Amino acid sequence: MTTLDELLRQHGQLTEVHVERWVSRGLLRPAGSGDSWRFEQIDVARARLLGELVDELGFEEESVETVVDLVDQVHTLRRQLDLLGHAIAEQPVATRESIAAALDRLSRR
Template sequence: MRGIREVILEVEGVSETDLRVWIEYGWIRPARSEEDYTFTEVDIARVSLIADLRQRMGINDEAVPVVLDLMDQIYGLRRELRRVLDVVDRQPEPERSRILQALQEHASDDELG
């Protein structure tokens, strides 16, 4: 866990003002202590992502929450897909084969149109 100063040193091009504004906008939700905010690795990764969106990709402040929401949805879907795959992997072989066959058939149906 790190404070604002450490995050500023770690993430290039991000100022204390940027962080405080992004926290105010709700783009980042670090824990709050009496003296400072406390950033987890996930928070710092999100700070880095926001910096990239704004600086390297030219995404404006109005579009950042839309992009973040879409990315959060993608990560959530990936997490759910991993859970489904874990459940499939724990099934006995005949059931696992039937599930995989059904998925292949479904993919073939999608390709046909």
């Protein structure tokens, strides 16, 4: 877990104002409250992304929520596809071959 001070040191361009705004909007979800916030690695990475979107790429604050929502959706889809791949790999050879043939046929449409 990362403290607010550590987060701000890691991401030199971030300020407490940035972090407080993102926490209040639900874009970061630290444990604890106020001065004792502790951030999971996912929030540390998300803070980096938010900072890049706002400070380096010039996104407006309203657009940031949409971008983060889309990134979350992509990560969710990737996890689901990974699980689906593992589920398919556990199936008998005949089933896997049938799925491969169906995917090949459908991809030619």
